[in-house]
Structure formats: C-alpha cells, structure tokens
Amino acid sequence: MRNRIKLRWFGIAFIALWSLVPIYWTINISLQDEAQLGSKPAHYVPPSPTLKNYETLLTGPGPVPGQIRASAVNIVVECAAATIVTVVLSTLAAYAFARMKFKGRNVLFYATLATMAFPAYTTLIPLYQILTEFSLVNTYTGIVLVYVSGFLPLATWIMYNYLQSLPASLEEAGLVDGAHRMQVFWHVLLPLARPGIISTAIITFLFSWTQFLFPLVLSTDLSTQPLTVVVQALQGQHVVPTTLLSAAGVLAIAVPAIIGFTLNRYIVSGLLAGSVK
Amino acid sequence: MTGTRLPTRPVTTSETSPGQRKKRRRFDLLPYVLVAPLAVFIVGLALVPAGFTVVESFFKVDTLDPPTRFIGLGNFRQIFLDPLLRTTVVNTLGYVVIGTALSTILGIAMAVTLQHRFAGRSLLIAILVLPWALPGVVEGIVWTGIWDANTGLFNSVLTSLHLIDHYQVFLGQNRWLTIFLIEIVQVWQITPLSALLVLAALQNIPGDLYESARLDGCSGFQAFRRITLPLARPGIAVAMVQAVIATLNVFDQPYVLNGAAPAGSSVMIQTYLVSFQNLNFGEGYALSLLVTATTLLMSLGVVKLVYRRVEY
Numbered sequence: 076m077r078n079r080i081k082l083r084w085f086g087i088a089f090i091a092l093w094s095l096v097p098i099y100w101t102i103n104i105s106l107q108d109e110a111q112l113g114s115k116p117a118h119y120v121p122p123s124p125t126l127k128n129y130e131t132l133l134t135g136p137g138p139v140p141g142q143i144r145a146s147a148v149n150i151v152v153e154c155a156a157a158t159i160v161t162v163v164l165s166t167l168a169a170y171a172f173a174r175m176k177f178k179g180r181n182v183l184f185y186a187t188l189a190t191m192a193f194p195a196y197t198t199l200i201p202l203y204q205i206l207t208e209f210s211l212v213n214t215y216t217g218i219v220l221v222y223v224s225g226f227l228p229l230a231t232w233i234m235y236n237y238l239q240s241l242p243a244s245l246e247e248a249g250l251v252d253g254a255h256r257m258q259v260f261w262h263v264l265l266p267l268a269r270p271g272i273i274s275t276a277i278i279t280f281l282f283s284w285t286q287f288l289f290p291l292v293l294s295t296d297l298s299t300q301p302l303t304v305v306v307q308a309l310q311g312q313h314v315v316p317t318t319l320l321s322a323a324g325v326l327a328i329a330v331p332a333i334i335g336f337t338l339n340r341y342i343v344s345g346l347l348a349g350s351v352k
Numbered sequence: 353m354t355g356t357r358l359p360t361r362p363v364t365t366s367e368t369s370p371g372q373r374k375k376r377r378r379f380d381l382l383p384y385v386l387v388a389p390l391a392v393f394i395v396g397l398a399l400v401p402a403g404f405t406v407v408e409s410f411f412k413v414d415t416l417d418p419p420t421r422f423i424g425l426g427n428f429r430q431i432f433l434d435p436l437l438r439t440t441v442v443n444t445l446g447y448v449v450i451g452t453a454l455s456t457i458l459g460i461a462m463a464v465t466l467q468h469r470f471a472g473r474s475l476l477i478a479i480l481v482l483p484w485a486l487p488g489v490v491e492g493i494v495w496t497g498i499w500d501a502n503t504g505l506f507n508s509v510l511t512s513l514h515l516i517d518h519y520q521v522f523l524g525q526n527r528w529l530t531i532f533l534i535e536i537v538q539v540w541q542i543t544p545l546s547a548l549l550v551l552a553a554l555q556n557i558p559g560d561l562y563e564s565a566r567l568d569g570c571s572g573f574q575a576f577r578r579i580t581l582p583l584a585r586p587g588i589a590v591a592m593v594q595a596v597i598a599t600l601n602v603f604d605q606p607y608v609l610n611g612a613a614p615a616g617s618s619v620m621i622q623t624y625l626v627s628f629q630n631l632n633f634g635e636g637y638a639l640s641l642l643v644t645a646t647t648l649l650m651s652l653g654v655v656k657l658v659y660r661r662v663e664y
Binding site for chain 2: 078079082083086087089090091093094096097100101104112113115116117125135155164165167168170171173176177180183185186190192193194195196197198199200202203204205220221223224225227228231237255281285286287288291292296303304306307310311313317320321324327328331332334335336337339340342343346347
C-alpha cells in the first residue's frame, strides 16, 4: 500500500512537471533581457523580471511588433469565424441525422465520418489549387472554408452523439402541441444541447488556433497570416532576439492555454465522444 | 444505426396552409435543407480534393513544366529514386516508432496515476490537457528554449549536475539524437489525448475486480498486468491510432526545430518542399497518396493487433 501511494505521488509530480516546465521556461525567458539570457548556467528565475518584451510587441513601433499585432487580429478573426460556421452547420446537420429519416441519410453520414480517417494533409495540395482557382488564396473566406471543411466531420459526430443522448419525449410533447420542428429545435433541443455545443465550439476553436501548414500554404502575406505562421517566420530571422520571440510565443499560447486550462471539462467530454467510434 | 425517434410528420401545424401540407406529405424537404451545407463542404472540400489527390498522382502537374499530362507511375518512380526522400522515409518511421511507443507508455502511466479519485485530481487533469491545446509550431519554439545549444535549459541542468563539461549542440548533429529530441516535443503534444483515452477505458473497469484480486493475494503490479492492461485495450488501441496518424504526418515540430535539414526532415516536410517550393504538384500528390495509404494501413494494423472487444 505504501509503495502504491509513493508511486502515485511520483506520477502526480511527473504529470505536473512534464506539462508545466516547458511553459514555465518560455515565460521565464520572456521576462529576461538578452544579456541575462546569455548566462551560464541559465537563470532559473528571471533575475530582474521585465515586461519590456511584451511592451515592445504590443505597443512598440517597427516591423516585428506590427506583424505580431496584425497576425494576432487575423488568428482571432479566422478562429472565431471557423468556430461559428462549424458549430451552426454541424448542429443543424446533427439534428437531421439524429431525429429525421430521409433518403441518403446513411450515405452522407458515413461519408462524413469516413473523411475523419484520412490525415488532414491528404487534401493540402488540391485545396490550394481549388482556392487558387477561385482567387481565395490570402482571403479570410478561403482559410475559413478550409478550416470548416476539416472540422465539420468531428463536430457533426460530437453533436450527433450528444443529441442522441437526449430523450426525444420533450420534443414530441412540443410537436404534439403543434409547434414546427424548427421551433422545437430552437426552444427545446438547443437549450438541452448546450454542453455539447460548448464542447464542439471549444474543440473547433482550439483546432483552428493550432493550424500551421494549411495557413502557411494558403496565406502568403500579412492580410490573413495567423499568429502561428508569423511567430515561426520570426524564429528564422536571426535579428529577432530569443527573449522577444519567447514573449511572442507566450502570446500565441496564452489564449489556448487559458481555454484549455479552464474549460478542460468540455474538451475531455467532447474528445472522448469523438473517439469512441 | 439509429432509429428515428420522431414521427416522420408532425401533427397539423397551425401556420401551414393546407396546400403546403399536401406538398410536404409527399416530400419532406426539411432534413435536406439541414444537411445541405454539410454535404457541400464534405463533397466539395473533402471528397473531391481527395479524388484529385488519387487521380493527379498519375499526372505530371508542374507549374514550371506545363501542360498537365498523364505519366502513369512516373511520379512514384521519381519518388523511389530520390535518395533524399528515402532518408525522410526512414526518419519518419523513426518518428512513428519513438512517438507511438513513448506516448502510449506515458499515456498509460498517466492514466493509471489518475485512475482513482484523490484531492486535486481535476486540477491535475486540467494541467495534463494543457500541452494538447497548444499549437505545435509554438511548442517547437517552447522546446527550442530547452534544447538550445547556447541558452537551453537542458544544457544548463546537465552542466550544473556535472554530467557534461560544457554546453553541447544537441540538434542537427547526430541524426537519431535529433529525431529523438524532436519527437519528444511531439510526444509532449499528443500524450494528453492518449492518457485521456486510456483513462476513459480504465474508468469502465469495475472496482470489485481489483477488490477480489487483492483478496486473492494479487500484488499491485499483478493487478495492473492481469486486469488493467487487458481491459484498457480498446482505449490503448485508439490512443495508438491517433499517435500513428500524428507521427506519420509530423510537420510542425521538425520544421521549427530543424528546418528542412535532412538529419530530421519528415516525409510531410518533403511533400511541402516538393509541392510548394519546387512546384512539382504531381510528385506532391503521389507523396500525399503514399502517406495517406500508409497511415490507413498502419492504423488498421494497430487496431488488429491491439484492439479487443471488452465485456464485463
């Protein structure tokens, strides 16, 4: 028994250190200046913590802070738009799949699920060619269309499972009372499905935020490049100090980290629903 | 599949005119309206592009060498003759083996740690999920700060512990060390999901199984081997499949930590370079097709090997 408790403590310490040390280290670097960063051995805590790097990025002049700010706006716009469209379309489709009988339902349902088995990059080149054809490269529309097409299958699957788990009796009562199916959907089903919708929205938002290769190919200038692409591009330029780059990295992980940390309950339930096929 | 739980037709609704009602009895339009946008996305931006990938693999699609023309297996031949590509294939297999093994072992260990309730368990799950939620590219930058040759945490700790005399260059020197260290970064990202999947399977195991095992004099390790591992197999199988898919398609981490240097380059990096720098889309298509087919085959193989239906 003693041994088992010791082992559990070891496991707990390992999970905490494994997850947090790399993030702590980046924050630590971002709070130092370049001279301090050069110290050997390294400073395990910032000797004189400074927010100068963040100030430079958020309010400073020059091309690097400008790129960071523009791409931060881009990533928020793209993630928000992709999330809204995905959640609306997947919820509507899941309602039809879960509650209605129609010709072609099974074909479309399984075709949607089957696309999840393919790695995302299978369609990278054709999607680039299609967007080029329709002059959608370097547009928000193009990026959002690609994100939505990528995330719809999982979102539909999560919403379908969630709606299936709700009892149909309440809706039937509404229908017997003479309400239209869409009224029942809006007033009865949607309020009940809120946890499922929140899961779907969070997972879609996080997936959009982590994208790199798709936007790297589909957006080539600052009009649409998200933060992830710009931060990586800055890393390749040796004039950008590591301390400043770390601050940019912290900015890029702040939003998903806060969402992941505070709303993990929804993420866990959504992901597990999505994986038990 | 699913049975429809609703009556196919709602009872007479007050706002529909008799004419509409008659029309709708013959053909119920509503479900088609609801699924139409999904269908457009799935067909137009997933199935049709996937078909493109299959067909165009057999064509010469090169912006610098028009027009597009059928060349049979020419793209595939070119791929197999390319020594650089052989290197990246071997590298990628390294990523797959190291990443799948490590993420599965760590995922099982983490899930077992979280199996029974204790104070602070949900906080620990929140901490566990964190690396999964972050962009792979930025994780590459985060870990650059650890592996760095001049300022890295790893160098600093090893020097302080007197395990090395002076700072070392870890990435880009030895091929397998480079691959191992880069894969650690991806393992950091994918292990949380593995742990959650295994944990979900563990939570279905009835507690009295452990109780009777203990009464029969089973040690903790025996209980783990005889009860936990076999009953967690469905979860472990799904965890391994997601690891295989992620590692076979690895791009972000080697791209950030190692650039296109052959010592750690992956097949996906090679596909990106062939398509978008050499503009040889045909060969890119053929590569994508090979990666996709390999991913599907390996996923199936893992399921066959590891998955067992569990009944209590």
